Amino acid sequence: MPKAFVFTRHGGPEAQALVDRAKPVPGPGELLVAVRAAGVNPVDWKLREGLRRPGAGEPRFPVVLGSEVAGTVEALGPDVSGFRVGDAVFGNPSDGGYAEYTLLPVALAARKPDAVSFTDAAALPVAAATALDGVRQLALPRGATLLVTGAGGGVGASALQLAVASGLRVVGLASAGKKEFVESLGAVHVASGPGFAALVGAVTPDGVDGVLDLVGGEVLQE
Structure with a gap:
């Protein structure tokens, strides 16, 4: 059987x-x-x-x-x-x-x-479909800036690629060890950890137009 x-x-x-x-x-x-x-x-x-x-x-x-x-x-x-x-x-x-x-x-x-x-x-139906749903719900126009937290995970990596393909400028928040990976997907990498908001501000002087948060808790609050 x-x-x-x-x-x-x-x-x-x-x-x-x-x-x-x-x-x-x-x-x-x-x-x-x-x-x-x-x-x-x-x-x-x-x-x-x-x-x-x-x-x-x-x-x-x-x-x-x-x-x-x-x-x-x-x-x-x-x-x-x-x-x-x-x-x-x-x-x-x-x-x-x-x-x-x-x-x-x-x-x-x-x-x-x-x-x-x-x-x-x-490996696509759960993580990639979740990412696609999030990017579509934000409905940002081409050229807008999107911040993705937890960008080094399965959903995050999918979101980076989908957002870049949609014509967005994407900033990916992930650990320092994921820098090369995040950048390989077309996003600007910002290291996660205390004070990350200031680092995001440094690379987005005009602010961000949307946030796709995949971490929650203190990261979402900040």
Whole structure:
């Protein structure tokens, strides 16, 4: 039987297990996907430990870990159009990602470009989609200045690239060790730490037009 990596109860790593489970059957609006790669995110351990949005309800154990995958379409659910068996796809599964097979809602799926590896595609749905949502909500005009805090992380690195591609002047706040990385993505690097606001002011004498904060707490307040 196909394998899946699950948590069998709320708790720490001791609640995890590799188990056999039947191949899922796609319902309306779903794709059955043979998983080639799955992304790893903080949300995985948070859900395992019992953290969830208000009103989310109790999970049905065992729960398959993983919130993003890339793979190939094995079967189509009823009334699915726009995809074919054999298509390379990526997206957010409804049935967990740490598995040999999972279910991918059509609404949360996209075809994988040939130039993008399965591994890279599997790392996009959570971090890059979050970054895209933030940049779009700010809706800054071309030429505006955007400050991204936490610019060296997965969401931050995606936000830098998306913002630069949108014609924005981007300042990335990240650790000193991430300077070369941040600059390679087209942003101006500012080192994080005490007094960072003055450093941002030094490179943006006219101020910033928007802030995409990915840190929170004292950084957001400053």
